[in-house]
Amino acid sequence: MEKPAVANHPHAALPPAPGADRHHCLDFADTAATLPAGQSYDMLAAPDSAMRWLATHDLTTPDVQLYEVCAQRMRTLRGHVRALFAARVEGVAPPEESLRAVNQALTAVPSAPLLAWDGAQGLRRVQAHPTDQAVNHALATIAADAADLLTGPDADLLAACGSAPCDRFLLRTHGRRHWCSTRCGDRARAARAYARRNDTSE
Template structure:
């Protein structure tokens, strides 16, 4: 089950921000319907302790729809916080959440919505193992887990590595994890270089 979102091996908060993506046909939302939500959660399920593909597939349609709405609300809040952190100049990337205070409120509420914690299992003669326990449905704990990771991202030095991809038409974010990295992906880098090359030759011709 594949997702339309551009997964760039970024931290989960950034991957969630990037469920808004763009191409030549415009800006798209990978969480626009329950199928899109399920596909994205399947794609990242191995990176989230509270959720497994099995308990995701067990969700009733109404629960999946509610989960999608929670993810969209958190996603829009994170994109507003990211825009604040990087002084994002891209109109097409603007979040539906306009006020910084509103975005912070959504994030903090999401972090406490479905608490989750670690529990140790240890059977004699076997190696101990760690499990995740939640106070509600495990799939909903994913929202709280991503929110918690987001608070860590925005409150620590990693926030300074966050970047808006300024390639033509891109609305994605990424962490600048290498001094020479300027774009979210190689494809965006090629597009940006092509645009610069075109502009240079256009100026030379005129």
């Protein structure tokens, strides 16, 4: 499903796409991207960069240590989330395996705060997430956000960046714009202008 992780080049990463501030799952899907001139980046390519992404989005705590198997699980779920987004954008049925993967992530951990007793505070509700299940909780949160995006009012705004070869997703913010960044928009406009010049010169 997911391509093998490529080298992580944070300096090459594009700014968050429109809508990423409302949906962590959108930023999660865009943690890997194809850039012009055969370049690409993958923020989940290694455990340390995957951990930084989780911490930046408040999906884990600094005391959690990530291993390659955890980073691989993140990359796998990302592939399934991207497949669901692509199906929604193209208006086709989503892959069954991607639906299963997101549902498995959703149900891997308790979704409701549990009832706990504390001698100092008495009965209280707590969101149980022991360190060894931190990644499960992070993936469940991302999966829930993806499910909310795909079934909520923002689903109609979901789009793929229209500036090849960029393959990021975004939410259209105004009009028909469907570029994930200013850089992609400038490149698309330049390509159109070049094509028009060629048409008139023939």
